[in-house]
Amino acid sequence: MKILLVNPPLSLEARYGSKMKKFGAISEPMGLAYIASFLEKKGYLVRILDAAVLGMSLKDVEQFLKDDYFDIIGVTMLTPAYSAALNIFKIIKKVSPRTVTVCGGPHPTALPKETLEEIKELDIVCTGEGEHTMYEIVEFLEENKDFSKIKGIAFRQDDKIVINAPRLYEKNLDNFPIPARHLLPVDKYSLTASRTSGGRYCPTVIVARGCPFRCAFCYRIFGSTFRHHSIERIIEELKLLINKYQASQVNLEADTISLNKKFLIGLCDAIISNRINKKIKWTCESRVDAMDEDVLKKMKEAACWQISYGVESGVQRLLDIILKGIRLEQIERIFKLTKKHRISIRSFFMLGLPTETREESYQTIEFSKKLNADWAQFTLTIPYPGTYLYSLVKDSEDLKNRNWDEYNTWGGWKGGRLPYVTKGRTEEELRELQKIAFYRFYMRPKIFFRFLRKSLSSFSEFRKILSGFLTLLTIKRKGRSFKKT
Numbered sequence: 119m120k121i122l123l124v125n126p127p128l129s130l131e132a133r134y135g136s137k138m139k140k141f142g143a144i145s146e147p148m149g150l151a152y153i154a155s156f157l158e159k160k161g162y163l164v165r166i167l168d169a170a171v172l173g174m175s176l177k178d179v180e181q182f183l184k185d186d187y188f189d190i191i192g193v194t195m196l197t198p199a200y201s202a203a204l205n206i207f208k209i210i211k212k213v214s215p216r217t218v219t220v221c222g223g224p225h226p227t228a229l230p231k232e233t234l235e236e237i238k239e240l241d242i243v244c245t246g247e248g249e250h251t252m253y254e255i256v257e258f259l260e261e262n263k264d265f266s267k268i269k270g271i272a273f274r275q276d277d278k279i280v281i282n283a284p285r286l287y288e289k290n291l292d293n294f295p296i297p298a299r300h301l302l303p304v305d306k307y308s309l310t311a312s313r314t315s316g317g318r319y320c321p322t323v324i325v326a327r328g329c330p331f332r333c334a335f336c337y338r339i340f341g342s343t344f345r346h347h348s349i350e351r352i353i354e355e356l357k358l359l360i361n362k363y364q365a366s367q368v369n370l371e372a373d374t375i376s377l378n379k380k381f382l383i384g385l386c387d388a389i390i391s392n393r394i395n396k397k398i399k400w401t402c403e404s405r406v407d408a409m410d411e412d413v414l415k416k417m418k419e420a421a422c423w424q425i426s427y428g429v430e431s432g433v434q435r436l437l438d439i440i441l442k443g444i445r446l447e448q449i450e451r452i453f454k455l456t457k458k459h460r461i462s463i464r465s466f467f468m469l470g471l472p473t474e475t476r477e478e479s480y481q482t483i484e485f486s487k488k489l490n491a492d493w494a495q496f497t498l499t500i501p502y503p504g505t506y507l508y509s510l511v512k513d514s515e516d517l518k519n520r521n522w523d524e525y526n527t528w529g530g531w532k533g534g535r536l537p538y539v540t541k542g543r544t545e546e547e548l549r550e551l552q553k554i555a556f557y558r559f560y561m562r563p564k565i566f567f568r569f570l571r572k573s574l575s576s577f578s579e580f581r582k583i584l585s586g587f588l589t590l591l592t593i594k595r596k597g598r599s600f601k602k603t
Contacts, residue, residue: 119260120163122188126195126202127179133198137533141311144171146304148322148371148531149194149223149248151297156249159295159491162256166301169206176205183213190256192220192244195233197502200225200522207239207334212476218259222248224339225522226590228504230272234279243272247287249294261503287340291327291347296355304363311586312464312493313401314367317424320401321365323355325385326372331405333428334440335468337504344377349388356389366398367423374401376409383413386420395421402426402463406452407444414459424462424492427452432485433478436471441506446485453489463491469555470499470548472511472540483555487562496555497527498548501538516540552577553593561590 530552
């Protein structure tokens with residue numbers, strides 16, 4: 119049985135807009151790579167088609183499918199890639215009507231029934247963690263078994279849509295082999311400019327899944343329990359990336375890598391004892407309430423060069439509304455400690471939060487300047503399906519449409535309609551506000567000279583930084599005319 123896994127074609131321009139696309143990420147589809155390696159372990163022939171990174175058009179995909187036959191084709195779907203995935207399913211059934219189509223990812227997991235109702239060419243939705251479920255789909259198809267016994271799927275049965283019981287999450291992530299990077303064009307991937315130091319190739323190593331926090335804007339597709347790979351398994355993957363792919367930097371991926379401090383310190387010790395810290399540096403994401411000075415010291419010793427923190431807002435009232443569970447003073451304290459240990463900081467902020475006023479938006483921008491991270495990212499609030507925020511606003515006038523392609527946090531740069539505008543604000547104001555935030559954070563003399571000094575380290579850094587400043591200079595003066603109050 120031949121299996122194809124597809125990442126649908128969604129260009130950087132469609133995601134970030136024409137001015138910001140050169141800074142955007144083209145990340146490895148790690149979910150597909152994990153499923154592929156698990157199926158290969160079970161003895162199946164699998165291919166991955168990353169149409170996004172290959173820059174393929176729908177005609178290119180159609181020709182690819184004409185050139186080969188697949189029994190099952192699975193397509194991953196993020197909410198902004200809805201139409202791209204839908205068009206892939208149409209092409210599959212046009213070229214090969216007998217092929218079984220499967221869709222997984224955050225969007226169909228959140229809306230399985232609606233996804234099947236809207237995409238007539240889709241046969242099965244895989245919800246949640248996909249490795250075991252996809253294997254059972256393949257196995258049941260081979261043996262012509264009843265799909266109603268597969269946990270974690272929704273499917274068509276006659277004229278009805280059947281939603282089966284959810285599947286429990288895998289407790290031991292080491293049961294999943296190292297992701298199948300050999301099926302990917304690894305030389306074509308890059309993280310965002312702000313997450314790399316030197317070259318843009320920075321592969322992702324997933325060290326853990328699951329998050330216990332309740333942030334209203336986040337959809338926890340991997341559940342609320344923090345589950346991590348063994349330290350030995352992570353070290354094995356790091357060595358593979360160094361030896362086979364000549365990686366000099368990696369992204370150690372977990373929603374909050376320092377949630378289990380004992381695990382993280384153990385991982386850092388292993389990185390040091392294996393001298394991996396002499397060959398590779400790493401970036402990660404964490405929360406200010408899950409960090410302390412002892413951990414920061416150990417992370418620095420293990421070659422962590424950057425931590426990304428979700429700040430979200432400079433207004434405590436808004437942090438409480440979105441259930442962030444942190445205090446402004448915590449943020450300031452951990453930023454100071456992180457800087458003390460000479461670890462670069464990348465900070466995330468959200469604009470247009472529920473009930474946020476224009477004055478509060480500017481308070482967030484001013485707070486970002488006060489924190490003075492090395493990098494700041496400002497995105498517009500989007501209530502994605504599956505989040506608590508979506509459940510709050512889905513029936514309100516603030517939710518302007520359900521055109522999933524517009525559910526993009528970079529609306530200020532890419533144009534189009536904003537699907538969510540909190541009461542008292544306008545689309546035009548929020549779009550301009552996103553540009554203003556970037557301009558006011560980066561176009562300060564001390565930031566300019568900081569980046570100028572940094573750019574002297576390499577030509578690639580100079581090009582990256584120069585391009586960023588030139589982009590900000592193109593912002594129209596109209597975009598900076600909104601008053602703070």
